[in-house]
Structure formats: C-alpha cells, structure tokens
Amino acid sequence: MGKTRGITTLTVDEPLIFEKGSPGRTGVSLPDDKNIGKLGGTLPPNLIREDIEDFPELSQVEVVRHYTRLSHYNYCVDTGFYPLGSCTMKYNPKVNEEVAKLKGFSYIHPLQPEHLSQGAMGMMYDLERFLAEITGMDSVTLQPAAGAHGELTGMLVVKAYFADRGQKRSKVLIPDTAHGTNPASVSMCGFKAVPVKSNKDGIIDKKSLAGVMDEDVAAIMITNPNTLGIFETDIKEISAIVHEKGGLMYGDGANLNAFMGVVSAGKTGLDLIHINLHKTFSTPHGGGGPGSGPLAVKKGLDCYLPVPVIKKKDQNYFFDYDIPGSIGKIKSFYGNFLICVRAYTYILSMGGPGLERASRTAVVNANYLRSKLKKLYDLPYDTPCLHECVFTDKKQQEHGISTLDIAKRLIDYGFHPPTIYFPLVVDGALMIEPTETESKQTLDLFIDAMTSIAHEAEHNPQKLKTAPVKSRVGRVDEVLAARSPVLRWSRGSGM
Ligand SMILES: *Cc1c(COP(=O)(O)O)cnc(C)c1O
Secondary structure, three states: OOOOOOOOHHHOOOOOHHHOOOOOOOOOOOOOHHHHHHOOOOOOHHHOOOOOOOOOOOOHHHHHHHHHHHHOOOOOOOOOOOOEOOOOOOOOOHHHHHHHHOHHHHOOOOOOOHHHOHHHHHHHHHHHHHHHHHHOOOEEEOOOOOHHHHHHHHHHHHHHHHHHOOOOOOEEEEEOOOOOHHHHHHHHOOOEEEEEOEOOOOOEOHHHHHHHOOOOEEEEEEEOOOOOOOOOOOHHHHHHHHHHOOOEEEEEHHHHHHOOOOOOHHHHOOOEEEOOHHHHOOOOOOOOOOOOOOEEEOOOOHHHOOOOEEEEEOOEEEEEOOOOOOOOOOOOEOEOHHHHHHHHHHHHHHHHHHHHHHHHHHHHHHHHHHHHHOOOOEOOOOOOOOOOEEEEOHHHHOOOOOHHHHHHHHHHOOOOOOEEOOOOOOOOOEEEOOOOOOOHHHHHHHHHHHHHHHHHHHHOHHHHHOOOOOOOOOOOOHHHHHHOOOOOOOOOOOO
16 A cells, blocks of 8 residues: 555554643743743742653644644544544534624623624524525424434424324334434334334335224425435335325434535425534534534424524514424524524535536546446445445455455554444444545545555455554454443553
C-alpha cells in the first residue's frame, strides 16, 4: 500500500502530555523571582509552588501542537470523507455557524418576553413553514431533540389520535429493514412492534403487510427510501392498505436527503414524518452534539402537537399554550433553537432548486459508488439505489475475510469506515452513503481504497485480519472495549 490517500489524522500517534517535555522547560518566561516583587507582586507567594509531582514541563509550542494534534483525533467531515450509511454525514457549511453566532440568536434567553423575541420567533415560524412545504405536510413542531425523539413524539401523537376516537389500538408495524430506534419508540409508547417482511427486491412485501394489517394496528412506521437505499415503489398501495383499516402512515424521514424537492412525502400517503435536521439540513452531528428532529403532520393531527405552538397574528408571533388535545411538552423550551437557526440558514442559502439538486447529486454519487464497486463486492439487491447502497462481504468470505476486517482496513487507507452489519436483513452489510458534498475525486480515492482492499482480501488476507496497523490504537476486542473501556492513564500502563 502506498501513501495514505484519505486523511492522516486517524494515524497520528501523539503521546500523552505527561510523556513529553523535559525538566525545567516552561511555556512562558516570567521575570526573575526578585523582579516579580518589583512588578508589584504579580504572583502571590502562596501560588508559587516549588514542585508538583509529575507535572509536565513543556514549551508553549509543544503544548499548542499537542492539543491541536489531539483535536484532530476526532475524525470529522471537516477532515475527511465520512461514508457512514443512514447518517448523512454531509459537509456543514460555515455560513450556518456565522448566522447562529449572531448576537440576536446566540444572546437570546428562552424566557425573554415574546415582544422582545419576535425575530427569533419569526425564524421558527418560517422554518416550520419550510419543513411543511418540503415534506408536503401541514404543521410542524420543532421541539424534538433528535430523530428518535421525533419518532417518540410522533407515536405519542398517534396514541392521542386514537384515544380521542375511543379506540385502543395496540400494534405498530415495523418493516424488517427499519432502524432500531423505530421499535424502541413504539414500545416506549406502550405499543407492540410487529415486524413486516421485505421481499426479494428489498421493499415491503404487500402480501405480508395485508396479512398483518388489521384494526388493532395504530400505524406503520416506514422509512422511504428504506435503509437498503431502495425506494418503496409501492408506497401508495401500502398507504391504501393501512388507511383502509383506519391506521396511520408514519414516515421515518431520516433519509429525506434522497428526495428533497423531488418527492412530496405527504403525497405518497404519509400522515406524519420526522426530519433529522442534523442529517438532511447540514447541522453538525456525531460526538453527542445536539440534534433536532422536528415532526411534521397532516391536518387533523396538528391538534395533538406539543405546546407551545407558534402562531402569527397581525404581523406578531405568539406562543399558544391553549391546545386542549396537545400531548404536552416533550422538550424544555422550544427545542434545540440554535440547531434550527443553522438548518434555516442552510435552507435559505440553498433555495428550493438547490435542495433538489443536493438530493439528486446525493443519488448520483451513491449510484456511482454502487456501479464501480459491484464488480468487487457482493450487491445483495442489484437495483439502482437512492442516496446509499448496501454491499456484503460474501465474496471476501471465500478468503475468510469479513465486513469488520474490510472496515478496519479502510482506517489504514485514511477513511472512516461505512456503517457495518446494518440493516439487519443483510448478512455482513457494508452500508455506504457518500452524500452530495463529496467530489468525484474523493469518491475515486475511496473506490481505489476499496479496490485495493478487495485485492488484499484475495491475495494477502492476513493483512486485513490485523488491520488497522497504522492507527494509534490497533484492533481492539469489540466487546471488551465497549463493556470495560480503559479511560484513565497511569504511568507504566502502556496506554
Ligand atoms: C439516524 C436515524 C434514526 C435516528 O435518528 P437520531 O437523530 O440519531 O435519533 C432513525 N431512523 C433512521 C433510518 C436513521 O438513519
């Protein structure tokens, strides 16, 4: 393997600060002790310590380099390609940050009176309108803090809707390609998650659906395009089957990046859909940063949305807390406000045609990867994909190489691995989502790396078994690393 073509920060090996420096080295030069007195006692005597055991002694530039290098350990979209399927790790334009930093947005307090918050409320009102337009829905709440939280809010709305009609429905249908958060949200609301099978084309099997759909089913939770990156072409018929028995169509909108401005979710029959602003609308995510998962609903479900609902009267915005059917609050204040500001900025800077172009480019990029890699990697569903594509390790298994080995080896080539072993319906899945913000050159570098890895799997499988070899920490025991992580350094621990 030649040069690392992705990025190199995964392979930086920076020692701990305790392991650097040398006795007597300092970061700043203070005047001599006797002069300190003359300067008026800059350092009070009680703060002057002769010795601190094991205290690192480094020059200023060493300290700056140390922490700057450490900051690069965190692989991010600003340093390299991040093909994590189902996560839409697109670039986060810096103008979003500039706008979120404006004092009118960042210095505002959530308890500030409404008449002093009109600009911020206007932003929220407009963002709700934009998201309603993009999804083809009627009303939106910005309160949920993430996609899974949007699902929970949606299921609470579904529950309130049936309670209002005096109906006790106990089941929610979940396709076998669904994200794990779907059955979790359903169970948290007291529903039973009932699986629906997909067919050989990777989409929901209408017969299986009709078989399980009855009047005890409150809703189906459907991801479209599904997590195989395949569009549910029968979505309208599925809606008809569900609606006929009085059920609701819930959309997991995490994959909205595949169809913004191209397909109106509302027109496909969905009654509710959550949106992951931190995926589709370019706000930063990963590392536990704040997300935002607004919920959009059709008319007839808006009366259950969380309070307060933002409204406009005579050019003035106000919060309406008087919504008798509301499920109540699901988040403090009004949601993750500054994330909404970033998404709002993104939408305005792209415009309608820009959003559509982003989705179309995301789809082209995924199909480019799919067609270039399908000679080398098994493609379980060989149809054109939308914004992501799913391969397996079937061909490499012949040489004893698994998806995990391929993912680990990508680190040696300087790339973040894609999502692996998801969706669960695909054995040894490698789920790749390039997003629209990657250039052809970047995609080609990734294809080169994947090509080299396929070659190594055949001719030098041991190389993959021991990967990553270039990173600071090599192959860890997956279970031990998760269950008993060693997070504290001690001298001589070899960590
Ligand atoms: C990311 C994702 C979710 C969960 O969203 P979070 O914002 O991570 O809570 C749900 N479903 C799908 C398909 C996803 O990709």
